[in-house]
Amino acid sequence: MKAATPQRRRWRLLLAAMGGLLALAFAAVGLLQTRQYELLNATHRYQDDYLVWSLFQYEVEFLRLRLLLEQAASAAPTVDPEQVEQRYEIFVSRLKLIEGEHATKVLANHPHYRATVEHSLQFVDWADKLPLNARYVREHGEQLREVQARMELLAAPIRELSLTASHHVAAQVTERNQMVQDQSRLSLWLTLLQCGLTLGFAWVIVRQFRRLDHYAHEQETLAEHLQSAQRQAEAGSRAKSAFLANMSHELRTPMHGLLGMLGLLRDSPLSAPQQAHLQAAQDSAKHLLAVLNDILDVSKMEAGELSIQPEPIRLAALLRELEELSAPQARAKGLELTLQIGAELPDWVLADPTRLRQILLNLLSNAIKFSERGRVGLRLSREVDALGLELLRFEVSDTGIGMDVGTQARLFQRFSQGDAKRSRRFGGAGLGLEISRNLARAMGGDIHVSSSLGLGSVFTLELRLPACAAPAPTSATTAVPTQPAQAPRPLHILVSEDNATNRAFLEAVLSRLGHRAEFCENGFDALQQLRAQDFDLVLMDLHTPMMDGFQAARLMRGLPAPKCNVRIVALSADAFAESRERAIASGMDGFLAKPVSMEALARFLGDAAGDAAADAQPADPAGADIDMAAIGTLRQSLSDATLQHLFRTFLGSVPKFEAALHAALESGSAEALYQSAHSIKGAAANLGLRFAAAPALALELAAKQGATDQAGLRRLTEALLQQLTASAATLQRHQLLG
Amino acid sequence: MRRALLTLAASLCLPAWALDAPSGPVVLSIAGTLQQPNRDGRALFDMAMLERLPQHSFTTKTPWYPAAHKFTGPLLRDVLAAAGAQGKQIEAIALNDYRVSIPMDDAKRYAVIVARLMDEQPMSLRDKGPLFIIYPFDVEPVLRNSIYYSRSAWQLKALEVR
Numbered sequence: 001m002k003a004a005t006p007q008r009r010r011w012r013l014l015l016a017a018m019g020g021l022l023a024l025a026f027a028a029v030g031l032l033q034t035r036q037y038e039l040l041n042a043t044h045r046y047q048d049d050y051l052v053w054s055l056f057q058y059e060v061e062f063l064r065l066r067l068l069l070e071q072a073a074s075a076a077p078t079v080d081p082e083q084v085e086q087r088y089e090i091f092v093s094r095l096k097l098i099e100g101e102h103a104t105k106v107l108a109n110h111p112h113y114r115a116t117v118e119h120s121l122q123f124v125d126w127a128d129k130l131p132l133n134a135r136y137v138r139e140h141g142e143q144l145r146e147v148q149a150r151m152e153l154l155a156a157p158i159r160e161l162s163l164t165a166s167h168h169v170a171a172q173v174t175e176r177n178q179m180v181q182d183q184s185r186l187s188l189w190l191t192l193l194q195c196g197l198t199l200g201f202a203w204v205i206v207r208q209f210r211r212l213d214h215y216a217h218e219q220e221t222l223a224e225h226l227q228s229a230q231r232q233a234e235a236g237s238r239a240k241s242a243f244l245a246n247m248s249h250e251l252r253t254p255m256h257g258l259l260g261m262l263g264l265l266r267d268s269p270l271s272a273p274q275q276a277h278l279q280a281a282q283d284s285a286k287h288l289l290a291v292l293n294d295i296l297d298v299s300k301m302e303a304g305e306l307s308i309q310p311e312p313i314r315l316a317a318l319l320r321e322l323e324e325l326s327a328p329q330a331r332a333k334g335l336e337l338t339l340q341i342g343a344e345l346p347d348w349v350l351a352d353p354t355r356l357r358q359i360l361l362n363l364l365s366n367a368i369k370f371s372e373r374g375r376v377g378l379r380l381s382r383e384v385d386a387l388g389l390e391l392l393r394f395e396v397s398d399t400g401i402g403m404d405v406g407t408q409a410r411l412f413q414r415f416s417q418g419d420a421k422r423s424r425r426f427g428g429a430g431l432g433l434e435i436s437r438n439l440a441r442a443m444g445g446d447i448h449v450s451s452s453l454g455l456g457s458v459f460t461l462e463l464r465l466p467a468c469a470a471p472a473p474t475s476a477t478t479a480v481p482t483q484p485a486q487a488p489r490p491l492h493i494l495v496s497e498d499n500a501t502n503r504a505f506l507e508a509v510l511s512r513l514g515h516r517a518e519f520c521e522n523g524f525d526a527l528q529q530l531r532a533q534d535f536d537l538v539l540m541d542l543h544t545p546m547m548d549g550f551q552a553a554r555l556m557r558g559l560p561a562p563k564c565n566v567r568i569v570a571l572s573a574d575a576f577a578e579s580r581e582r583a584i585a586s587g588m589d590g591f592l593a594k595p596v597s598m599e600a601l602a603r604f605l606g607d608a609a610g611d612a613a614a615d616a617q618p619a620d621p622a623g624a625d626i627d628m629a630a631i632g633t634l635r636q637s638l639s640d641a642t643l644q645h646l647f648r649t650f651l652g653s654v655p656k657f658e659a660a661l662h663a664a665l666e667s668g669s670a671e672a673l674y675q676s677a678h679s680i681k682g683a684a685a686n687l688g689l690r691f692a693a694a695p696a697l698a699l700e701l702a703a704k705q706g707a708t709d710q711a712g713l714r715r716l717t718e719a720l721l722q723q724l725t726a727s728a729a730t731l732q733r734h735q736l737l738g
Numbered sequence: 739m740r741r742a743l744l745t746l747a748a749s750l751c752l753p754a755w756a757l758d759a760p761s762g763p764v765v766l767s768i769a770g771t772l773q774q775p776n777r778d779g780r781a782l783f784d785m786a787m788l789e790r791l792p793q794h795s796f797t798t799k800t801p802w803y804p805a806a807h808k809f810t811g812p813l814l815r816d817v818l819a820a821a822g823a824q825g826k827q828i829e830a831i832a833l834n835d836y837r838v839s840i841p842m843d844d845a846k847r848y849a850v851i852v853a854r855l856m857d858e859q860p861m862s863l864r865d866k867g868p869l870f871i872i873y874p875f876d877v878e879p880v881l882r883n884s885i886y887y888s889r890s891a892w893q894l895k896a897l898e899v900r
Binding site for chain 2: 050057061086089090092093096097100
């Protein structure tokens, strides 16, 4: 392109020159036409022509006067003296025409003109003095001879002048013709020049069009290249995603086994050093799992599969949970951990609890990781942004090593940590902050950092979380894991799993949970087993040799009833939403992501057993008031304080339950009764409160079956109300409120 | 009384029902198809009769004088109307036997006057008088060509209507 610049300048110069010439040509044509117009100007031409005519006329009038005078002098009786006077006057009027300004100008160069005019004027002067009129002719007829004689002297010059006039006409015509010819020639040249220039411009335009065509072609080629490059890049990206999915599967499968086995080992009798080793192994495994989860999150974000699912969460509960999760780390490093919640904050907000917790935990664990002494704090406040919209601000501050400006700028980039030195010192994949920021942005907010080297850092997460009403108590406990209501009924479970370690782990866990499990190594075997025996549940690894879980599930659904109705749950390390959807599409009922902890499995099987029990025994009479086994399971994963908070939350909701039941009873609507009972059953069962869950279940079933027996429904409702009214006392009696 | 009626009729541009006989020297004689001849089938005008018709004035440049001059006189169409002249062509005849044909349309379309005064002064014979047909050259650019210049007859003595 650089080589083209001087060429382009030459082109511009040429174009400018051609344009200039064309303008000049047009100007010349304009000038020519103006001159022609002036040449044809009627008045001037007429004056010229008229002068010639006047000169002839002058001679004619001279001759007529002379003739008349001759007749008068010879005393011809036919001559009227008045006529002589008139002729004389006409002759004088003709003289005036040829002695005018215009005539003088035109004929100035003619030698005879002046003399002739002067002689004529002298004659008129003399004749006027006579004066030459009718009376003079009548009275002095004899003296007309003298007048005649004087006129005779004028005859020759006037004749000469007349001839001059004809020559003048000839010269004028020639001159005019010459001028017209000249101008025609000039205008012909100008036309030729214009033609040439117009053709030149046309050539330039054609050339420009060709060049444009050429450029368009080049652009097209370039666009094609870019498109193919883009296709290649997209193919590469897809390959990477597939690779990540495979890797996640390959990595999570052994992790599943590893974590499970470590969990089992912990319950066996170990010496103190062995327990320390086990703890270290478990910590490493958990760290590895965290890194694995980060990688999975990133690959999900790249595949655009990251979805935010807001639901009502209680901010106080969230902070309490964060405190419980972060406190042990902080304590271990001797750091003070303070969590503050500002005034005027909404109690409940709509947010994705998992993702919000993930961001805040990441920020908190970073703060703890990079602080050796001092304190780490989380402060939650309500702010108003520049547009006047309300937002929630989570500020995580620490008194750690801090960062310089360059580090802050790189902070949210992938695989970036403070610097290479820190990376070695603190470990980590460097994905946490990128994930956190992406999550925050997906939630419509952002994360900012302010820091100074050696003085600590402040990470600010700002989110626009709308306040909302407290949900029904069933979902009030979304922030904590739900627990099965009843003691698990022993289930007959079929497990399809190709990994031996995982089979061993599942066998141990399932037998500890009191279930009877049978194992096979792939989907085909599982299908055969199901044909041979009856099972309550099939746990299906999705990726197995011979026949994968998807196909096995489809074939199972094709078996004759009742075998086709068996509950099938996918078990896979492949945590992509796509796999989950495929599993559901193949007819599976649920999905458990590996690695599955013992607690999660127990919880899940508890649910499954509960459902099976509900199908089998519609009216399970309440045994004791409280399901201590369920509460025991809760205690395994929740602190006493949290558990007590949950019970208090239940108590707080009792008046609402009562109001709903009363309203439903009065309206006489079985549907309303069913809804209320269902919601009370859920809330109570989650907490192992059998005294409320059992009568609620009885009412729910009766209402669901559309019992027309109003008295029966009323009796069941009143029984439930009675239990609810006594719930505070019952909880106190079992010392559940602390 | 009769003169007053004539003036009224002329001022209303209506054809007069009779034309006075000239009392002074005859300056213009109209021949042809006439409704109001006043002597021997002709309409003869002295200067006073022409003066009594409605007068028009305009200043215009002409090829015959270096500067513009003011011309005054009756409209040609009023003069023809006074004689009750009807026809398509007017033959203008000058004292020097100059003849030119003027279409009747010219008299209808343009304010052509039979000028008897130039710059408020009567025109002598040697000054192209006493009567001079003048077109309004300065008002109508189309008139500025040889055809109309040649129709502007001076030393006018007679009109023949055909």
